[in-house]
Amino acid sequence: MEEKKTGEDRLPVAIIGAGPVGLAAAAHLIARGEEPLVLEAGSRVGSSLREWGHVRLFSPWRYVVDSASAELLAAAGWESPDDGEHPTGNELVDRYLEPLAAIPTLRDRIRLGTRVESVSRQGYDKMKTAGRERAPFALQVRGAGGREEVILARAVIDASGTWQRPNPLGSGGVPAAGERALAARIFYGIPDALGAHRARYAGRRTAVVGSGHSAFNALLDLIALGEEAPGTEITWVIRRPTLDGLFGGGDRDALAARGRLGDRVRGLVESGRLRVAAGFKVTELRAGEEGVILIGEGNALPPVDEVVAATGFRPDLSLASELRLSLDPAVESPVALAPLIDPNVHSCGTVRPHGAEELKQPEEGFFIVGMKSYGRAPTFLLHRLRAGALGGGRPRRGLAGGPRGPPRAAGDRGLLPGAAGQGRRNRRRLLPVELLRVSHGLTSRMSGEVDKSRNAEAGPRRPAIRIARHGWGALGHLGCP
Numbered sequence: 001m002e003e004k005k006t007g008e009d010r011l012p013v014a015i016i017g018a019g020p021v022g023l024a025a026a027a028h029l030i031a032r033g034e035e036p037l038v039l040e041a042g043s044r045v046g047s048s049l050r051e052w053g054h055v056r057l058f059s060p061w062r063y064v065v066d067s068a069s070a071e072l073l074a075a076a077g078w079e080s081p082d083d084g085e086h087p088t089g090n091e092l093v094d095r096y097l098e099p100l101a102a103i104p105t106l107r108d109r110i111r112l113g114t115r116v117e118s119v120s121r122q123g124y125d126k127m128k129t130a131g132r133e134r135a136p137f138a139l140q141v142r143g144a145g146g147r148e149e150v151i152l153a154r155a156v157i158d159a160s161g162t163w164q165r166p167n168p169l170g171s172g173g174v175p176a177a178g179e180r181a182l183a184a185r186i187f188y189g190i191p192d193a194l195g196a197h198r199a200r201y202a203g204r205r206t207a208v209v210g211s212g213h214s215a216f217n218a219l220l221d222l223i224a225l226g227e228e229a230p231g232t233e234i235t236w237v238i239r240r241p242t243l244d245g246l247f248g249g250g251d252r253d254a255l256a257a258r259g260r261l262g263d264r265v266r267g268l269v270e271s272g273r274l275r276v277a278a279g280f281k282v283t284e285l286r287a288g289e290e291g292v293i294l295i296g297e298g299n300a301l302p303p304v305d306e307v308v309a310a311t312g313f314r315p316d317l318s319l320a321s322e323l324r325l326s327l328d329p330a331v332e333s334p335v336a337l338a339p340l341i342d343p344n345v346h347s348c349g350t351v352r353p354h355g356a357e358e359l360k361q362p363e364e365g366f367f368i369v370g371m372k373s374y375g376r377a378p379t380f381l382l383h384r385l386r387a388g389a390l391g392g393g394r395p396r397r398g399l400a401g402g403p404r405g406p407p408r409a410a411g412d413r414g415l416l417p418g419a420a421g422q423g424r425r426n427r428r429r430l431l432p433v434e435l436l437r438v439s440h441g442l443t444s445r446m447s448g449e450v451d452k453s454r455n456a457e458a459g460p461r462r463p464a465i466r467i468a469r470h471g472w473g474a475l476g477h478l479g480c481p
């Protein structure tokens with residue numbers, strides 16, 4: 001029976017960010033009869049993805065489409081992309097997020113051009129305790145024309161990603177001396193060297209700083225540009241002293257496209273086509289007559305015209321500074337998640353599926369999800385949503401084709417990882433665990449409903465074991481072997 005909603009229950013669940021995870025969260029909440037309100041800073045959904053839209057994902061479609069979203073889309077007549085193809089960032093938005101956001105049930109619950117500037121408890125600063133958990137969340141937002149507004153919500157899911165907060169070039173985690181002053185010569189992220197940014201790099205000298213997949217993508221494009229534009233020179237600058245373990249698992253990588261990416265860069269280095277400055281810790285950038293000079297600890301590089309900072313990203317924690325959060329001091333992820341994703345331990349992202357138990361905060365009703373939940377760890381993949389999906393416990397009404405839910409899409413089976421060999425029995429459990437459990441947490445707390453499926457599963461950790469038993473462990477261990 002539908003519960004009658006009163007008071008605070010009538011407030012929406014605010015979702016910060018309309019990226020793949022924010023929209024997936026909204027789709028799951030809708031499927032559960034909850035009322036989401038998605039607040040997106042950009043003028044379109046998937047704004048951050050658009051900024052690296054020219055880059056091809058190493059995940060194929062089958063890993064990046066969320067199940068509840070696929071159901072909404074299928075009901076609207078969506079033609080699902082080929083499972084095995086790899087979309088670019090732009091294609092992910094054009095062919096998946098835009099159509100999803102256009103579905104009327106979702107469209108009316110998304111506010112574009114609305115940046116969340118802070119989240120607090122209405123009338124409560126961080127210090128005040130008595131009655132705190134009963135106060136709604138107050139989100140200060142800035143909309144079109146800079147108009148400020150306060151939106152109240154009964155829970156908040158922060159899916160704002162990390163893309164908008166790139167790490168600086170300074171090897172100590174703070175901007176190198178001169179970095180701010182030379183901002184016009186630095187590109188943070190992955191330039192579209194073969195497209196929109198071609199003129200900036202063609203026939204010029206560029207230093208690419210960083211050793212992750214973003215750096216790989218930037219290097220490959222610049223090298224390709226160099227084949228067309230004489231005089232294009234690239235220096236790859238890495239902090240670590242050697243290239244050992246840098247290129248990933250090659251053909252043993254659980255994601256073939258990611259393995260190939262590393263292999264291609266390795267090939268360029270080994271053939272001498274890519275110059276590497278290893279063990280170089282950037283401390284200063286200096287503008288000279290010949291160009292920008294990167295200065296390290298007791299050494300310097302030849303001058304360049306441009307610098308690409310592919311040094312990773314970090315979460316913007318200022319948003320929730322008046323909430324009571326418990327974050328790992330190094331990784332800046334929820335504390336329970338940190339040991340699973342710490343790059344000091346998990347070199348290639350050997351992360352088991354996890355859920356709301358790991359994501360929950362002392363501030364009840366506030367969750368950080370998606371890319372941002374990984375803090376500074378670079379290993380987040382949308383696969384986590386799908387991999388964890390296996391362990392979601394007994395599907396609830398309205399999901400997975402239950403009494404209130406839409407019929408399963410004809411092509412849905414193909415969108416589920418490994419579904420071909422798993423059959424119907426396992427498909428019943430294919431619910432994104434992060435979102436499912438976030439939802440469970442919200443539902444049980446807010447409606448006072450006991451989440452029987454969770455009790456029946458005897459805790460959140462069992463699913464990971466089940467995944468391994470079903471032979472789907474690879475999805476929870478997408479790193480190098």
Ligand SMILES: Cc1cc2nc3c(=O)[nH]c(=O)nc-3n(C[C@H](O)[C@H](O)[C@H](O)COP(=O)(O)OP(=O)(O)OC[C@H]3O[C@@H](n4cnc5c(N)ncnc54)[C@H](O)[C@@H]3O)c2cc1C
Pocket residue numbers: 016017018019020021022039040041042045046047048049052055056057058059064114115116117159160161162163164190214217319369370371372380381382383
């Ligand atoms: C080059 C590159 C390649 C990648 N390849 C893969 C891959 O192959 N497979 C994979 O699974 N993952 C890949 N990733 C990781 C990928 O970015 C994430 O999986 C995915 O984008 C995470 O989605 P998200 O919704 O958590 O965050 P995002 O996609 O970053 O979305 C966050 C949204 O929040 C909005 N926002 C930010 N701040 C605010 C605010 N204050 N108020 C309102 N809105 C706000 C942003 O505009 C954005 O739309 C890649 C990342 C990069 C950079």
